[in-house]
Amino acid sequence: MSGIDAALSNLVGQEVVPTTWAQDPVNTPMIRHWVEAMADENPIYLDDDAARSAGHDGAIAPPTMVQAWTMRGYAATAAGSTGSEVAVELFGVLADAGFTSVVATDSEQEYFTELRPGDLINVTEVIESISPEKKTGLGTGHFVTTLKTYRNAEGDVVATQKWRTLRFRPEEKPAPRALRPRPALNQDNAFWFAAAKEHRLVIQRCTACGTLRHPTGPMCGHCRSLDWDTVDASGKGFVYSFVVNHHPKIDAFDYPLIVAVIELEEGTRLIANMVGIEPDQVKVDMPVVLDWIDADPDLTLPAFRPAAPEEN
C-alpha cells in the first residue's frame, strides 16, 4: 500500500464532523420558505389537519429538508472554520498528493423518523470509505464517501445521508492553439478566400483589357473597368523577396516564420508563407510551387514550397 493509500485508509471510520447540533429547532418559517422554493404543494408540511388526515400527528418537515437544519450559513464557513482535525488531515493528505479540486458526485438519503416543529436534531459525519485512485473524465482522484447520521434529542436516527465527493487532480489540458488571424473579408476579396478553401489559387482578371491583378480590388488599375473574372494560377512562381520573422511571437504561428513575396509565372505577386524549407535555405529567385495550409475549418491559405527539379 502506498503512503497516501495507507494515510487515507487510516482515516476511514473516523468522525470528520463530530456531533453538531442544529442552531434552531425544526420550525414552520423555514419549512414555509423551503416548500415555496421547491414549489412543493404537499399540504402535510404546513397544514396540521391535512397532515392528520394523512396519518401523521400534525404537520411534518419535508424529509428531504433534513440537511438544512444542521447546515451553517456561508458567513460561518467563510469566517475561517476549517473543520475538524480529521477533516484537516483528510484534505491535507489529498492536497499534498495534488488532489486539490473537488466535485460532489452524489448524495443518498434515507429517512427513519418524522420531524415536527420543535424537534432539535444533530448530525455526525463519519468517513465511510475512500476509493483507491481512479481515473475519471475530470482527472485522477479519490472518491470520498461520508455517512451523515441525523438524530433527534431522544437519540433516534432521523435520517442518514451518504455524501460522495471526488477529490481530484485537475487534468492538465493544453490550451487550444490560437487560430490564425482572420482575413477581413469584403465583397472585393471574399471570392479569393473562397477559392482558396477549395485549394484553387485564382487571379483576378479584367474582362475589358485582360490585365491580371493582385491584391484583389474592384477596379482595373490599367483601364478602370469594373468588370472582372478570374483565372486559375498554375501554382508555379519564384521567390521575389522574403523575410524570416522571429518576433513578436504570435501563438498561431510556428517560428521562425518565412513570409515571402512570391511572383507567379502569370506575373502577379502575392504574400504567402513558405513550407518544406529551412529559413536559411530560402533564396531570392528560387523556383517555388503552390502548396496549401489548411489552418482551421474556416481558413485555408496558399503557401509555397521549393520546386523539385521536375517541377521547374
Ligand SMILES: [Zn+2]
Ligand atoms: Zn482593364
